[in-house]
Amino acid sequence: MIPRYRHISALLLTAVTGSLWPLTALAEGDNSGAAGYLAQLIGGLVLVIGAIVVLGWVLRRTQGGLNRGSQVIEIVAARSVGARERLVLVQVGDEQVLVGVAPSGMRTLHTMREPATAPAGETPDFSSALKRAVTRRGVSGERGQS
Incomplete structure (x- = not known):
């Protein structure tokens, strides 16, 4: 695993579990309470953001599935x-x-x-309209330079 991604994944894993071990290792002195508080704060924030993302995905999937076909x-x-x-x-x-x-x-x-x-003709789509516009512009641009 690439070291940069290893660091990010370790940080996310420890934030979710609620024990930011690098911060607690640095704060073994007088400020051990501050590191624990920070770990709880970040862990709670990650859980709330994760819950919002998961619930948004579930809501989008259920609303789309209920109305289709009817x-x-x-x-x-x-x-x-x-x-x-x-x-x-x-x-x-x-x-x-x-x-x-x-x-x-x-x-x-x-x-x-x-x-x-x-009408039974060909339906216009964006790609064919774009190709026509580019070829027209290329032809008119060549005439202007001659």
């Missing part, structure tokens, strides 16, 4: 139409609702009884 409302598509305005197509059961979202609020623009379908 969604009645689904966002089908979203399109930005301004700096802070968007159109959102929401699937609710068998109907689709077109909603306008703006800083002032949300409004239902249209309700469709029959769901709208996307």
